[in-house]
Amino acid sequence: MKKIAFSIWQLKPVKWLRRIRGFKLVYTPLIAIVLFTVVMGVIMGTLQLQEKSQQEAALFRELSFAKQRIQLRFANNTDVLQSMGRDYLSGGDAPKAKENFIVQGENLLQSNHEIAQIVWINEAHERQWKIPPDNLKTDWFNKANMLASLIKR
Secondary structure: OHHHHHHHHHHHHHHHHHHHHHHHHHHHHHHHHHHHHHHHHHHHHHHHHHHHHHHHHHHHHHHHHHHHHHHHHHHHHHHHHHHHHHHHHHHOOOHHHHHHHHHHHHHHHHHOOOOOOEEEEOOOOOEEEEEOOOOHHHHHHHHHHHHHHHHHO
8 A cells, every 4th residue: 555655646746747847838938929029019119219209309400490591581581671671761762772672672572482572661651662563472462451441341
C-alpha cells in the first residue's frame, strides 16, 4: 500500500507540471501578442500626439508669417497713400497734381489686390472723386449704399 500511495503522490506533481507546461505552451504566445499590441498602441499614440503638436507648431509659424506679411503690406500701402495725399495737397488745385494722383492710384490698385477703391473725401466728409470710377470690383460698395438708403426709408 505504501508503494501505491507513493506512486500517486509522485503522479500528482507530474500532472501539475503537465498542466503548467500546457498553460505555458498555449498562453505564452497569446500573452506575448497582447503585450506587443499594447506596447505598439502606446507607441503609435505617442507618435500621433507628437506629429499633431508638430503640425500645430508649423501652422502657427505659417500663420504668424502670413500675419506679418499682411501687416507689412498694410503699413506699406498706408505709407504710399499718405505720401500720395501729401503730394496731391502740396500741388494745390492744379489739374496736373490730380492727374498724377490718379495715375499713381491706378498703379497702386493694380499692384495691390487688397485695395478695392480709393476715395477722396473733403473736409465736409463728402466724396469728391474715387479711383476707379465704377467697375465690377466695387459694385458691392454701391449696393451697400442703396441697401442702407432703402432701410432708412
